[in-house]
Amino acid sequence: MRAVARGDETALAALYDRYRLILFGLILRILHDRQESEDVLQEAFLQVWRRAADFNESRGRAFTWLVTIARSRALDRLRALGSRARLTDEVAQAPHDDVGDAAEDALKSEQGTIVRQALAQLPEEQRRTLLLAYFEGLTQTEIAARLGDPLGTVKTRMRSGLLKLRELLRDRSRWY
């Protein structure tokens, strides 16, 4: 990340190669549109290139920083698209055969499996509120309205869910 901050293009290329699958998967999950998602992925990496000096190692992991940027850009695009018709989930759910390096794919899948297993241990309501907030960018109030649950309940579920998830994955930090 320091090399990227110094203006090292190859460092940026390495960063892209390492995180493109998880970041593009994240963006695609939010937008459900390959074209838009590729645009947003490009935007996200240009932001990483331009703002790499802002990244503070002592404050968090590079993975967290990259994922946060990609998610914010995707949610911004989602809001910008507004009422524009979105592609259905089926398209996004379709298997992506163009995943490159098989070993890398296996590794990412393994990490995804661990997180999905952890999520599966959460009560359904907690998991649901977390995913609505994370992938649809809904606020606590919007989620309460969407699910028809009291705001206080939604807040408690989200907080408990995230704390539980952190607990379950605490020892898995080596993966990220």
Add this chain to the structure above:
Amino acid sequence: MEHQDYQELLALHALDALDASEARALTEHLPACAECRVELDEMRDATALLAHASTPAAPSDEVRERILQTVRAEPRTSQRQRAVETSGQVIPLRRPAARGLWPNVLRLAAAIAFVALLAGVIVLWQRDARSRRELAQLSQEVNTQKDELAREREMSARRLEALLILNSPEAKKMALAGTQTAQNARAMFVYDQKSGRGMLMTEGLPTAPADMAYEVWFIPKGHLPMPGKTFTVDAAGHAMISDQVPMEARENAIIAVTLEPKRGSASPTGAIYLSSPAS
């Protein structure tokens, strides 16, 4: 809000799920609370793990190429320099506006004030000029009235003198007739034979030219004309001239009026306008 309350907001803040007011309150609390900042960073790490809940997907190869091309097209400067340049671009954009707006407003205000002042000066100047004109007119009127009053007084004094002369025991009265030169003119000369105080009252004499004046002559029998006073007449040809009749002319003399140069002559040079009949 207590620290505990803020702590409970951290997880939702990491998910960007707080409502605006709560998010603002927490953002204001964070700079003062290291514990909350550390906790929030942990919450963000946990939140980022949710990205793994999505299925990894490969973007097309062109995306990598586009990113690297764009990056190469940008100037090779460090991030810090870029930040400085960016701020350097922002400031000049603002400053001219800040500099430009107020002076323009001030210039406009100054221009308006100047025009108003100028208009005021012009109005006052015009008023002053009008006042001066009125004052001059009034003073002229006063002077005219003074002159008229002075003439009236003089006339009264002369009438009184004429009355006194006529009232004296040895008063003499002589009529003067207009000559060929002034056929409409006539005059009366009264005098006290004893004292010699006399008064000539004319009418119908034409106005004398600017550099000329009428002159009274006393012509005793067998003598050369003796000069009296010079005088001018008003528009009606009137004049009242008091004069002292020489001793020689108090009996059987002729009284005549000629037109002479303004300073008067020692002996008649001009035409005779009025004359008493030869006795």
